[in-house]
Amino acid sequence: MLISPPLSLYIHIPWCVQKCPYCDFNSHALKADIDEQAYIRHLLADLDADIARFNIDRPLYSIFIGGGTPSLFSSAAIKQLLDEVFKRFKPDPDPEFQVEVTLEANPGTVEAEKFNGFYQAGVNRISIGVQSFASDKLIKLGRIHDSEQAVRAAQIAQDCGINSFNLDLMHGLEQQSIEGALDDLKQAIALKPKHLSWYQLTIEPNTSFYSKPPTLPEDDVLWDIQEQGFKLLAxxxxxxxxxxxxxxxxEYQCQHNLNYWQNGDYLGIGCxxxxxxxxxxxxxxxRTVKVKHPKGYMDDEREHLDQIHTVPDAERPFEFMMNRLRLFKPFSLxxxxAATGLSRETVIDPLQTAKNKKLVTENNGYWQVSHFGHRYLNDLLSLFL
Structure with missing residues (x-):
């Protein structure tokens, strides 16, 4: 039986100083000053429409302000936005519960100095897009900051009172050696973040890297980077x-992303x-998708909703597994x-096949992806199509 899960809110702010060549997110290079008030007005109208559309009457579990580069907004604008958002939701019945509020930030010095203002505005978690500490790698990635600014941003985040900050770091960069990737990781660890996102660069369609691919390390090197990096982190x-x-x-795990991966609900507002x-x-x-381009999204004559559709029963097992199998935490049938509204019989056979192939393990009715399964995750997921 389908059960209503925790509710999160994703807020998209689409502008960046410039578009990075690897980025396939909906982001747009700044060509003029951002009209913060106009965009906030549209975000709140978008949110009000979703609340009415789905008759939302439950508390928020988490908020994630992503982009783009949300830290381009002023702390006053972020405070105004968050204040208005919280007015629209009932408080959690547990008075001790604190909604996790994450804001993505660029390590550039000017934006890093805003961190205290964001904290005062209600942000209690910051995710800093470092990507690398090597100057040559940052240039090739199209990043506008340098390693010193990245270090300074982490220090400011740690000093301003924010509960937790995350450093985003890539590996498998152009002509990157194992030593280079591990040096990046060591520098990140030295900054003592409570959370690290460490992931491999992938070449996505509709990016500059897709049309002009960089020379990436061989698969064996990528696997060695990952294996040695895991040991270093542990x-x-x-x-x-x-x-x-x-x-x-x-307590420092990203609750917003956990809600995604555990098939929770989330409203998505913004371009x-x-x-x-x-x-x-x-x-x-x-599932909903909002108008993509800022010009269309901020057109007063146009609805913010671009697409809405129901997820067919046939697609629900794959969607569940695509999210849940990312986690190193077992799940039950x-x-x-509860997440799909389908009978467990729907996935018993593919799960058993995955177990026979050693892609998952099962213990007292709890299923978990194996180390082998993580390496061949696409093969595992294909069993649920």
């Missing part, structure tokens, strides 16, 4: 709880934002039924 006290996410304790809402009384799961 020895430094970081526990891997998802394919590319590591924290120094459960090109995606949302997913479960309606147990209808046994339906809805009760979890599957």
């Amino acid at each position: 020895s430094a006290g970081y526990k891997q709880y998802e394919i590319s996410a590591f924290s120094t304790g459960e 090109g934002a995606h949302g997913k809402i479960s309606i147990p009384t209808e046994n339906q799961i809805y 009760d979890d599957f039924e």
Whole structure:
């Protein structure tokens, strides 16, 4: 039986100083000053429409302000936005519960100096897009900061009172050696973030790198980087709880992303934002996509919603597994039924096949992807198509 899961909110701010060649997110290079007030007005109208559309009457579990580069906004604008958002949701019944509010930030010095203002505005977690500490790699990645600015941003985040900050770091960069990738990781660890996102650069369609691909390390080198990096992180006290996410304790895990991966619900507002809402009384799961381009999204004559559709029963097993198998935490078939509204019989056969192939393990009714399964995750997921 489909059960209403925790509700998160994703807010997309699409502008960047410049578009990075590897980025396939909906981001747009700045060509003029941002009209913060106009965009906030449209974000709130977008949110109000979703609340009415799905008859939302439950508290928020988490908020994630992503982009683009949300830290281009002033702290006053972020405070105004968050204040208005919280007015629209009932408080959590647990008075001790604190909604996790994450904001993505560029390590550039000017934006890093805003961190205290963001904290005062209600942000309690910052995710800093470092990507690398090597100057030559940052240039090739199209980043506008240098390694000194990245270090300074982490120090400011640590000093301003924010509960937790994350460093985003890539590996498998152009002509990157194992030593170079591990040096990046060591520098990140030295900054003592409570959370690290460490993931391999992939070449995505509709990016500059796709049309002019860089020379990336061979697969064997990539695998060695990953294996040695995992050992380095573990020895430094970081526990891997998802394919590319590591924290120094459960309390520092990204609750917003956990809600995604555990098939929770989320409203998505802003240019090109995606949302997913479960309606147990209808046994339906809805997905939404908002108008992608800022000009269209901020057109007062146009609706913010671009697409809405229901997730067919046939697609629900794959969607569940695509998210849940990212986690290093077992799941039960009760979890599957609650998230999909489908019978457990739907996935018993493919799960057994995956077990026979040693892609997953099963212990007392709890299923978990194996180390081997993580390496061949696409093969594992294909069993649920």
